[in-house]
Amino acid sequence: xxxxxxxxxxxxxxxxxxxxxxxxxxxSEDEHTDTLTIEVADDGAGxxxxxxxxxxxxxxxxxxxxxIGLGLPLFREAARAAGGDLxxxxxxxxxxxxxxxxxxxxxxxAPLGDMAETVALLVVCNPDVRFRYRHTRGTLGFSFDSAxxxxxxxxxxxxxxxxxxxxxxxIREGLAPVQRA
Amino acid sequence: xxxxEELDRIRKQAQAMTRLREGKETTRIVVxxxxxxxxxxxxxxxxxxMEELAKRNIQDVVVTQTGCIGLCxxxxxxxxxxxxxxxxxxGKVTKEKARQIVASHIVNGQVVxxxxxxxx
Numbered sequence: 001x002x003x004x005x006x007x008x009x010x011x012x013x014x015x016x017x018x019x020x021x022x023x024x025x026x027x028s029e030d031e032h033t034d035t036l037t038i039e040v041a042d043d044g045a046g047x048x049x050x051x052x053x054x055x056x057x058x059x060x061x062x063x064x065x066x067x068i069g070l071g072l073p074l075f076r077e078a079a080r081a082a083g084g085d086l087x088x089x090x091x092x093x094x095x096x097x098x099x100x101x102x103x104x105x106x107x108x109x110a111p112l113g114d115m116a117e118t119v120a121l122l123v124v125c126n127p128d129v130r131f132r133y134r135h136t137r138g139t140l141g142f143s144f145d146s147a148x149x150x151x152x153x154x155x156x157x158x159x160x161x162x163x164x165x166x167x168x169x170x171i172r173e174g175l176a177p178v179q180r181a
Numbered sequence: 182x183x184x185x186e187e188l189d190r191i192r193k194q195a196q197a198m199t200r201l202r203e204g205k206e207t208t209r210i211v212v213x214x215x216x217x218x219x220x221x222x223x224x225x226x227x228x229x230x231m232e233e234l235a236k237r238n239i240q241d242v243v244v245t246q247t248g249c250i251g252l253c254x255x256x257x258x259x260x261x262x263x264x265x266x267x268x269x270x271x272g273k274v275t276k277e278k279a280r281q282i283v284a285s286h287i288v289n290g291q292v293v294x295x296x297x298x299x300x301x
Binding site for chain 2: 001
């Protein structure tokens with residue numbers, strides 16, 4: 001994947017497939033520790049402990065658990081290639097939390113990329129899921145909650161394609177002063 | 182605030198659309214968003230479809246996503262499901278092809294035969 005935001009889009013698909021009602025995506029850029037941290041947390045079905053051991057193994061997972069696949073191993077490789085790592089915690093019935101860290105200045109770190117597009121498309125294509133997105137860098141921050149956005153819509157269908165375009169612009173503007181990675 | 186004005190514009194369009202479409206079924210476009218699809222550029226494809234629909238003020242088409250269907254080498258894969266018609270599956274849909282599929286298939290009802298990989 002060329003961008004970390006594509007990995008995020010991919011990892012969130014796991015949350016959706018796991019029946020999540022709420023998905024929290026948090027990104028923090030810590031300039032003092034030179035660390036970029038990505039977290040995706042959901043309230044989906046969760047992963048049983050015996051399977052959790054194997055979700056990062058691309059050869060074990062693809063056939064047995066279709067909702068997992070290659071996404072997590074690829075994301076972990078991207079993190080490890082950039083001086084970071086990936087950690088996953090899950091409890092069945094409660095949800096899953098995936099956290100990836102990257103050394104921000106590492107030459108092999110992929111750019112974060114277009115988070116506005118990732119979030120806008122997720123929101124408009126999945127009207128039954130609530131997405132909360134938070135991006136911080138030092139004292140600066142941007143946050144978005146799809147539930148608040150939907151309250152502004154009134155009788156506009158939440159799947160209107162035009163919303164994806166507007167939302168992308170809104171998020172892009174909000175992120176501009178915050179995102180450096 | 183710009184957003185509020187934009188939303189007002191979309192709302193007016195939506196209301197006009199709803200009146201026109203009263204009782205009719207909607208068209209669905211489904212984009213493959215498995216790891217294979219995303220790696221092949223499905224996000225750009227999906228964004229291009231949304232932009233093209235928005236540009237043409239089309240609000241009664243629902244765009245959704247699906248996972249890997251086992252044809253990874255054909256990704257990005259896009260299904261077009263029009264009410265009363267068979268499902269048409271397009272393969273290797275770049276953003277340029279996506280825009281053309283909206284113009285030709287969604288707007289004018291002309292299937293773009295050369296990019297179809299399945300129809301059932």
